[in-house]
Amino acid sequence: MNIAVTGIGYVGLVAAACLSDGGHHVICVDKDRKKIDGLKKNIIPIYEPGLTELVQRNSKAQRLCFTTDLSYGVQNSDIIIVGVGTPSSPDGSADISAVLDVSRNIAQIIKKPKVIVTKSTVPVGTYKIITDLVSSITDVPFHYVSNPEFLKEGSAVEDFLKPDRVIIGTSSDYARQAMQQVYAPFMRKSNRIIFMEPASAEMSKYASNAMLATRISFMNELSALCDTFGANIEMVRKGIGSDSRIGNSFLFAGVGFGGSCFPKDVRALIHMGDKQNCPMSIAQSVLDANYKQHERFAGKILDFFKGKENKTTLAVWGLAFKAKTDDIRESPAIWCIEKFLDAGFKIKAYDPEAMPAAKEKFGSRIQLAEYDYDVLESADALVVFTDWQEFRGPDFETIKKTLSEPLIFDGRNLYEPEYLAKLGFKYFSIGRPQ
Numbered sequence: 434m435n436i437a438v439t440g441i442g443y444v445g446l447v448a449a450a451c452l453s454d455g456g457h458h459v460i461c462v463d464k465d466r467k468k469i470d471g472l473k474k475n476i477i478p479i480y481e482p483g484l485t486e487l488v489q490r491n492s493k494a495q496r497l498c499f500t501t502d503l504s505y506g507v508q509n510s511d512i513i514i515v516g517v518g519t520p521s522s523p524d525g526s527a528d529i530s531a532v533l534d535v536s537r538n539i540a541q542i543i544k545k546p547k548v549i550v551t552k553s554t555v556p557v558g559t560y561k562i563i564t565d566l567v568s569s570i571t572d573v574p575f576h577y578v579s580n581p582e583f584l585k586e587g588s589a590v591e592d593f594l595k596p597d598r599v600i601i602g603t604s605s606d607y608a609r610q611a612m613q614q615v616y617a618p619f620m621r622k623s624n625r626i627i628f629m630e631p632a633s634a635e636m637s638k639y640a641s642n643a644m645l646a647t648r649i650s651f652m653n654e655l656s657a658l659c660d661t662f663g664a665n666i667e668m669v670r671k672g673i674g675s676d677s678r679i680g681n682s683f684l685f686a687g688v689g690f691g692g693s694c695f696p697k698d699v700r701a702l703i704h705m706g707d708k709q710n711c712p713m714s715i716a717q718s719v720l721d722a723n724y725k726q727h728e729r730f731a732g733k734i735l736d737f738f739k740g741k742e743n744k745t746t747l748a749v750w751g752l753a754f755k756a757k758t759d760d761i762r763e764s765p766a767i768w769c770i771e772k773f774l775d776a777g778f779k780i781k782a783y784d785p786e787a788m789p790a791a792k793e794k795f796g797s798r799i800q801l802a803e804y805d806y807d808v809l810e811s812a813d814a815l816v817v818f819t820d821w822q823e824f825r826g827p828d829f830e831t832i833k834k835t836l837s838e839p840l841i842f843d844g845r846n847l848y849e850p851e852y853l854a855k856l857g858f859k860y861f862s863i864g865r866p867q
């Protein structure tokens with residue numbers, strides 16, 4: 434099939450590369466000329482395992498191309514996927530202005546019937562705003578689809594190629610068949626497409642992210658209660674996760690969730706509830722508990738060094754909001770580092786992928802090191818924020834020798850408290866007896 438993807442951000446680029454890998458001809462459209470020129474030369478603007486190979490292979494096979502010309506993309510495609518961003522507005526609602534701009538431009542361009550697909554995360558009811566907008570501009574018939582994306586940063590390619598499910602929200606039989614064809618290459622083992630009307634598709638996206646965030650906040654709040662009783666949140670996780678009704682995923686207590694999706698989408702759900710006079714009190718608590726978790730972790734460190742802030746250097750491992758990404762948006766590490774800097778601490782930090790983003794964010798306010806062990810020199814404690822694989826089995830002897838005292842604050846429960854105690858470390862983690 435011939436597909437145009439507009440908005441070559443995270444979701445748009447991964448979707449376009451994967452769809453082309455499924456044999457479709459995909460035109461990527463973005464107004465950022467620098468990004469498009471780079472992609473034409475196989476310069477990938479984000480870090481995502483497997484993406485570079487996919488873009489290279491499919492560009493070479495001429496199934497994937499890049500342009501800033503929306504008209505070219507629209508005229509040469511049957512299906513137009515909109516994947517532009519919907520950032521948080523100051524009031525917490527999702528800002529859909531970019532989605533509306535692109536939809537307006539598409540309406541002004543189409544000459545033949547098309548399937549218009551919204552992949553961006555948009556508030557429930559947006560399908561109506563877009564269909565009304567497009568129909569007010571053009572008489573050319575079109576078929577509207579809400580097709581939310583569920584891929585995770587760090588495993589986005591894998592998630593797209595082998596999805597748990599694909600949600601297609603449409604009231605058009607034609608669009609249903611067309612979308613079945615779009616996803617057919619990824620449904621060879623079993624058909625995991627779920628059809629529904631657009632409002633339910635839009636709601637499913639928010640419900641999914643908010644449900645996962647709820648699990649995490651619940652575990653994080655329990656971890657604080659575990660601390661008060663001397664219980665171990667890791668044992669509790671195993672104890673409840675083995676119940677198949679609960680399942681094992683997304684139950685890891687830590688420093689709190691971050692990224693460009695969970696906080697933004699939970700906020701947007703709360704805003705939708707307020708607007709509909711149907712308060713989302715659970716979602717509000719999920720968000721509150723998340724900030725409390727950041728505060729609790731930062732608070733442990735601030736309390737430990739109280740009165741010595743100006744003489745203390747913290748060695749930080751991990752800046753990205755989770756492993757396998759260079760994304761620092763709403764990263765708990767960034768939130769906590771701001772608190773440490775305000776208090777007067779010196780920060781030396783390392784992250785395998787997120788250093789350029791951190792440099793842009795902090796400039797010379799923190800010191801960035803090229804290697805993980807470099808940050809330990811003349812530091813007073815190691816603080817672990819991100820669950821990168823390379824932080825899981827470090828050389829504790831070197832850490833002990835290099836730090837001014839053997840002290841670790843672990844926001845991801847990566848190490849065994851008993852083992853660290855045996856090695857002579859003072860070790861603080863999340864919801865586990867020291």
Ligand code: UGA
Nearest residue numbers: 582583584585586683684685687689690691692694754755
């Ligand atoms: C999330 C969803 O998982 C995707 O399905 C969705 O498509 C995406 O948002 C989106 O809306 O675009 P992502 O933000 O990439 O994906 O990251 P996750 O792997 O979900 O992690 C989110 C945060 O929760 C991270 O800070 C992570 O460290 C934290 N987390 C995750 C925990 O603290 N504990 C866990 O058990 C799992």
